[in-house]
Amino acid sequence: MSESSLPPVSQTQPIKGSYTMHPFARFIQILGKGRNGMRALTLEEAYEAMQMIACYDVEPEQIGAFLMLMRVKEESAEEVAGFTRALRESLPTQGKEMAPAIDWAAYAGKRRQLPWFLLAALILVKQGYPVCMHGMNRSDARVYVPEALDALGMEAANSLQEAMEGLNETGFCYLPISKLSSLTAQLIATRELLGLRPPLQTVARMLNPFNAALSLIGVFHPNYAAIHTAAAQIEGRRIVVCKGEGGEFERIPDRPLQLSGCDQGELWGESWQPLMQAGTASREQRLNLRHYREVWEGDSGDAYGEAAAVGTLAMAIRALELERAEDAAHRLASQWWRDRHQADSAREAIL
Structure with a gap:
């Protein structure tokens, strides 16, 4: 978060001999009263x-203290639900009536494998299930959704x-968090300043800006899956959440899935x-986006990549309850993968 984007430091001077605590300080007190005195915020306090x-x-100092105390403690489901509710209320009301089929959080980026999950999302769109994907980019060696979209000519x-127009015209949009909520983007960016993961990484995944009926979220650390689902229960x-490849909602084909x-x-x-059998998957060191498009x-x-x-896609089919059994979901997903360009070919023939 840049200095200019932070709330201004108060110019109010305390009366000599008096002490007035800032209203936000009580939340820092709750989180920072030591090992025996601290506790998690309630849903209402988090909100x-x-x-x-x-x-x-x-004040800027309060934001830094608050985020770091939250990181040391780790956010609870009630806190995530309260934070999410408040941030959602701060979002523009425009587009909230659109309600696409799927809200897809994509914040982690990929450093070992290409973003195969994006291809699954595009197939869902072809099958009539609009997808709003939102996420972020960082200046690192990972591949993020915008780069993958560029490789596909999107x-x-x-x-x-523009996101609303994309949903209306094609059934798909990818909206960077900076274009959705500059505040959320700034709070996430404190990671570069403070060196630790802020709780807004969890909250941003829960925002669901267009009120989709279903949210798909990937996590890297399994304990966050329980936090997301419990927060969703409160709200x-x-x-549907999975421990996905690189922290995205993407199947790791050679491992069991929870x-x-x-x-x-x-x-x-x-x-x-x-x-597939463990150890048989090739892990390309170079993330070749030309190869990605060719696949x-x-x-x-x-x-x-195809198995991923x-x-x-099978996980999304299960999440949509089009098929509830694992085998049936994979059969339908395999069929959709094979037929992914048939509609395009038919449209071209008509034109």
């Missing part, structure tokens, strides 16, 4: 704290309006078997 931050009614949205939202979800206030979990267009093969895309 109020993030509402104050969203209204810029805090573009990320540069504004909320009454439908969500799916976690919340649907109609009920938590559920499933274990799926690996799609999508059917001009090249990639056993790992199909496996991710």
Whole structure:
């Protein structure tokens, strides 16, 4: 967060001999009263704290202290739900009635494998399930969604309006968090300043800006899956979470899969078997986006990539409850992968 983007330091001078505590300080006290005195924020306290931050009614030093104390403690489901509720209220109201089928969080980036999950999302769109994807970029060696879209001849949205137009015209949009909520982007960016992961990494994944019926979220650390699903239960939202490749919602084909979800206030979990034998997957050191496009267009093969895309598609099929059984979900996903360009060919023939 740049110095100019932070709330201004108060110019109010205390009366000599008196002490008036800043209203936000009580939340820092709750989190920082030592090992025996500290506790997590309640849902209401988390909501109020993030509402104050969203209204810029805090000092820069308080934001830093608050985020670091949250990182040391680790955010609870109630805190995530409260933070998410406050940040969602700060988002533009424009587009919230669109309600695409799927909200897809993509914040981690890929450093070992290409973003095969994006191909699964595009196939879902072809099958009539609109997808709003949102995420972020960092200046590192990872491949993020905008680069993958560019390789496929597509573009990320540069504004909320462009995202809405993309959903209306194609059924897909990718909206950078900086274009959705500059505050959230600034809070996430404190990672570069403070060196630690802020809780906004968890909260941003839960924002669901267009009120999609279903949210798909990937995590790197398995304990965050339980936090996401419990927060969704508090908020009454439908969500499916997996420990995915690189922290994205993407199947790791040569490992068992644990799916976690919340649907109609009920938590559920499933274990799926690996799609390929462990150790047989090739891990390309170079993230070749030309190869990525060739696989999508059917001009090249990639056993790992295709299994990852199909496996991710199967998870989405299960999340949508088009098929509930693991085998049936994979059969349908495999069919959709094979047929992914048939509609395009038919359209071209008509034109």
